[in-house]
Amino acid sequence: MLARPQLWIQVAVLALLGCWLAATPADAQTERNLVTVNSVRVGIGGVCKSGFWAPIWLDLVAGPRGASGTLEIIVPDGNNVPVIYSEPGKGDLSLGPNQEATILRYAKLGRENGSIHLQIRQGEQTVWSQELSGLPARLAATQELVVGIGADLNLKQAVASIRRSPELALSVIQVQSAAELPDQWLGYEGVDRVVLATGDARLREAITSDQREALFQWLRLGGRLVVTVGSGGNELAAEGSPWKPILPGKLVEVSALRDRAGLEAFAGVELPWEDDEFQRTRPQVTRLSGIDGTAILDEIGSGTDRPLIIRAAHGLGEVTFIGVDLDHPGFAKWPGRPKLLASILAGSRGRADDHGSDVRRGIGHLGYDDLIGQLRAALDQFPGVTLVSFTTVSVLTALYLLLIGPGDFLFLSRLKIPRHVTWITFALIAVAFAATAWLVGRATHGDRVRVNQLEIVDFDAQTGTVRGTGWAHLYSPSTARYSIAAQPNLELLGGGEIAGVLTWQGLPGDSLGGLRSNQRALAETEPYHVRWPDQPPEIDGLPVQSASSKSLSVRWWGQCAKPTPSSLIVNEYGALDGELNNPLPVELTECLIVFKDSLYRVGPLKSGQAVDLGSLTPRNLQARLTEVTFEGSKEVSTLWKRDSNDVARIVQMLMFHEAARGRSYTGLTHRYQPYLDLSSHLDLGRAVLAGQADQPATRLTGESRDLAPGDDTTAGIWFRVVFPVQMQPIATSQP
Numbered sequence: 001m002l003a004r005p006q007l008w009i010q011v012a013v014l015a016l017l018g019c020w021l022a023a024t025p026a027d028a029q030t031e032r033n034l035v036t037v038n039s040v041r042v043g044i045g046g047v048c049k050s051g052f053w054a055p056i057w058l059d060l061v062a063g064p065r066g067a068s069g070t071l072e073i074i075v076p077d078g079n080n081v082p083v084i085y086s087e088p089g090k091g092d093l094s095l096g097p098n099q100e101a102t103i104l105r106y107a108k109l110g111r112e113n114g115s116i117h118l119q120i121r122q123g124e125q126t127v128w129s130q131e132l133s134g135l136p137a138r139l140a141a142t143q144e145l146v147v148g149i150g151a152d153l154n155l156k157q158a159v160a161s162i163r164r165s166p167e168l169a170l171s172v173i174q175v176q177s178a179a180e181l182p183d184q185w186l187g188y189e190g191v192d193r194v195v196l197a198t199g200d201a202r203l204r205e206a207i208t209s210d211q212r213e214a215l216f217q218w219l220r221l222g223g224r225l226v227v228t229v230g231s232g233g234n235e236l237a238a239e240g241s242p243w244k245p246i247l248p249g250k251l252v253e254v255s256a257l258r259d260r261a262g263l264e265a266f267a268g269v270e271l272p273w274e275d276d277e278f279q280r281t282r283p284q285v286t287r288l289s290g291i292d293g294t295a296i297l298d299e300i301g302s303g304t305d306r307p308l309i310i311r312a313a314h315g316l317g318e319v320t321f322i323g324v325d326l327d328h329p330g331f332a333k334w335p336g337r338p339k340l341l342a343s344i345l346a347g348s349r350g351r352a353d354d355h356g357s358d359v360r361r362g363i364g365h366l367g368y369d370d371l372i373g374q375l376r377a378a379l380d381q382f383p384g385v386t387l388v389s390f391t392t393v394s395v396l397t398a399l400y401l402l403l404i405g406p407g408d409f410l411f412l413s414r415l416k417i418p419r420h421v422t423w424i425t426f427a428l429i430a431v432a433f434a435a436t437a438w439l440v441g442r443a444t445h446g447d448r449v450r451v452n453q454l455e456i457v458d459f460d461a462q463t464g465t466v467r468g469t470g471w472a473h474l475y476s477p478s479t480a481r482y483s484i485a486a487q488p489n490l491e492l493l494g495g496g497e498i499a500g501v502l503t504w505q506g507l508p509g510d511s512l513g514g515l516r517s518n519q520r521a522l523a524e525t526e527p528y529h530v531r532w533p534d535q536p537p538e539i540d541g542l543p544v545q546s547a548s549s550k551s552l553s554v555r556w557w558g559q560c561a562k563p564t565p566s567s568l569i570v571n572e573y574g575a576l577d578g579e580l581n582n583p584l585p586v587e588l589t590e591c592l593i594v595f596k597d598s599l600y601r602v603g604p605l606k607s608g609q610a611v612d613l614g615s616l617t618p619r620n621l622q623a624r625l626t627e628v629t630f631e632g633s634k635e636v637s638t639l640w641k642r643d644s645n646d647v648a649r650i651v652q653m654l655m656f657h658e659a660a661r662g663r664s665y666t667g668l669t670h671r672y673q674p675y676l677d678l679s680s681h682l683d684l685g686r687a688v689l690a691g692q693a694d695q696p697a698t699r700l701t702g703e704s705r706d707l708a709p710g711d712d713t714t715a716g717i718w719f720r721v722v723f724p725v726q727m728q729p730i731a732t733s734q735p
Contacts, residue, residue, distance in 0.1 A: 222675025233286025267336030367511030500556025588691030
């Protein structure tokens with residue numbers, strides 16, 4: 001029989017243990033019931049692309065005790081390393097008991113089969129987490145996506161008539177509710193074209209100012225917008241209308257369609273002109289004058305008196321204005337509507353992208369089929385770092401096995417040394433090989449952090465829009481975590497505000513580390529943080545394994561306080577004339593001026609220095625881009641080397657890919673970051689000044705580490721300035 005004190009002690013211990021066992025399931029149940037996810041929508045209209053930022057709508061219901069904390073989204077990057085995305089301030093969640101809420105967040109999506117997790121964090125503790133399931137498959141990173149907003153114009157039928165191989169086909173999604181539109185421009189990053197039908201006044205009014213500004217900012221930074229304006233032209237062009245900036249001219253009138261010749265000639269199909277219903281409800285036309293762009297269709301089929309379709313530059317993007325409402329009942333059953341839309345969506349320079357299996361077989365061994373992949377392969381070459389081949393490792397391994405096995409046995413037998421001495425010789429051989437491996441690794445991998453950095457900065461002289469695109473490949477000789485910040489040079493703006501985002505760089509394709517790869521992570525890795533663009537561009541806790549590299553991408557944008565005036569004109573002979581000056585606060589070298597199909601070579605230009613275009617001799621742009629040579633009397637283009645590491649040549653093709661015949665010349669697509677190609681602007685009354693500079697536009701900094709490119713690493717900075725050109729009547733005869 002136990003003593004009374006011992007009995008009471010055991011009873012107390014059992015009581016506490018029972019309370020703990022009873023409380024643990026309840027706490028777990030409380031954590032599970034903290035929040036319930038009713039539904040999830042990823043992307044616009046539920047469609048998204050791997051390797052791009054996308055909006056994520058969450059329909060949440062709080063549990064009986066409510067829910068509070070910081071809501072974070074975790075998405076693995078292209079290398080399957082988890083990344084945490086949160087929005088400081090906006091990311092704080094505070095819901096009352098059983099309260100419902102629809103929350104919009106943004107994250108950059110990784111591989112096509114990658115997962116998405118949610119978690120709520122209170123301080124340093126994660127109080128709730130859940131993996132989202134039942135999400136639709138993501139599109140490939142290089143598949144073009146067209147988003148229709150407003151009335152359904154049957155865009156699917158239009159893109160189906162565009163002849164392309166299946167892997168290059170356009171994908172279409174139709175959005176008819178303003179609630180499905182993002183309120184940040186990064187939500188459109190994976191969208192190639194937006195087709196906006198403005199005939200529905202209720203939809204226009206339902207679009208919030210944030211959603212409209214997100215669309216406009218995406219357009220200014222390189223997006224492509226197709227807008228149909230007919231009966232609503234007076235409202236859109238009214239003074240104070242928020243939609244007025246996207247119209248490429250001044251309103252003349254809104255009246256009924258007078259002639260059918262232009263539309264029928266463009267589409268090759270007759271309109272139901274004689275139909276009584278068509279005549280009673282004849283479509284209205286918004287007519288513009290003083291257009292800043294190119295009229296590609298006139299109402300009467302020739303001339304430019306009554307343009308129906310206008311293509312114009314808008315900042316660093318492009319607007320295609322259609323002066324009629326294509327959702328009008330008179331066009332709904334017209335077989336020419338899909339053909340008309342297909343011609344507009346196919347591209348500006350008739351991009352020859354469909355070359356099927358021959359091209360794919362030629363690049364299959366490279367591990368990439370996009371220009372960005374070739375750039376990434378070039379930037380992954382670090383001076384002072386030698387890649388140890390698999391053959392070398394195999395030979396050394398075989399030699400080690402031979403020495404510790406047969407070699408050691410024969411050595412001891414020949415010298416008649418006792419067998420137990422093998423414990424000493426084995427240790428000596430192992431130590432020798434370990435030391436050899438360490439020395440070889442140190443000699444080949446280096447002993448310091450290296451950075452290859454490349455940037456392309458674009459400035460629109462008319463609107464003052466500035467955007468920067470940079471790539472940074474970080475090499476680490478040892479396993480470490482890095483906190484990196486990108487600091488754009490504010491002096492380039494001449495005043496104004498700037499925002500940006502620093503994230504991982506994706507690799508289109510199914511190779512090792514590609515966005516279509518099915519490779520699993522070899523080991524679990526703690527996630528790192530990507531800071532939301534409202535904050536300075538920064539990555540916290542980026543893991544880099546020993547003797548490996550990490551590809552990073554930085555995008556920043558801003559508005560210059562003082563746009564630069566331009567005096568460029570096209571004279572009566574169709575040649576570029578006038579004076580052009582360097583508006584940037586840096587000196588540019590190896591300058592080129594590009595306009596239409598012509599290229600002008602210019603020497604170095606100091607800040608503010610002007611050059612007279614009339615004194616320069618134009619050269620053929622395509623011939624220079626493709627490096628045409630003469631074999632006898634025949635012109636032959638230099639073959640594009642798809643495995644070349646010539647960074648300057650790759651950048652040149654990134655900037656003017658379509659002007660060099662696109663994929664038909666390089667054998668590679670340019671669809672992962674297509675906004676870098678300004679070829680279409682050359683046909684829209686714009687001239688481009690391109691040159692290199694020594695001063696970087698973005699400086700990378702890290703915690704107690706020097707991340708600046710060294711003398712033996714690759715660094716490059718290209719600037720482009722887009723100038724408007726005033727068109728003049730062209731003479732009937734050339735001098």
